[in-house]
Amino acid sequence: MDRKLLTVLALAMLLPGIGLAQTTTATEVEVVPRYDVEIIVFRNIQAPTSKEFILPVSSPSKGDKFLDLSSAKSVAAAGADGYELIPPDEFRLLDIVARLVESSRYELLLHAGWRQPGLERDKVLPVWIRGGRIYGNEYTSIDSQIELIESIPQLNSKQQNEGQDFAFDEQTLESIELQLLEQQSRKQHQGLYELEGKITIALSRYLHTYTDLVLRRPRLTVDPKLRNAAQDSYLAAYSADTRILNNHALKEHRRMRSKNLHYLDNPEFALLILITPYEVPENFEEAPIESEPSASE
16 A cells, blocks of 8 residues: 555544544633631630730731621622632531630630632632620720821821930820820721631642731730830820720731641630631532632622
């Protein structure tokens, strides 16, 4: 048989297979891994209070896109991106919660869980959490004090030129007092949560957890060590009738292993977090997960 004819026949036999392989590759869908995230946040009842040096820290910012576990609307919106709450009967840390509830040293603030896709940090939704008690309108967050002081050009220019070790003149004090009273009367909050902030679980080569949480605790007295600072001199003189809530921050980045229980803390409160790969049940069809999360609020 002619050699050229054999070559043509061989190519004809190979081409259908090549076409099939190309079609299969083109229709392949990238599988995005999913994870169950379960958290426990608890307060240390025996935390030091009298001699602890606390710097003013602002509360975390939400940003534009997030999943608010306490909002049914937010949870529903995030469902399109593969986020959902874990049913309580699927929690894995119930024994630890039971021990914390029975303990005289710790107070349980929050036990929650959610399911999410494993995506890069810029594609994943931060999860906003709240827990603990809700403070009434008789309390004021330290945030308003920080915002007020930072917004006064006269005070800021003095701090830059002379440092913080100076005494206020009467005109400056009266101006600050009037602005504070006006701000408090204009801004009526609906209650401040004892625990609030965001947790971001991202997947690159490894799992990473980013926490930006605060525990709000009343500051009943002003530490004498702070009396030389301008801000605290003012607060000591003019905020005696206002119960200010300090923010105790837990802001940390930690690389994590799945199926391992991890512990993060500061002297006031702690976070336990367990991340477990989620296996989709057999004969269960899921809608494809979008790579770009949409705003949940």
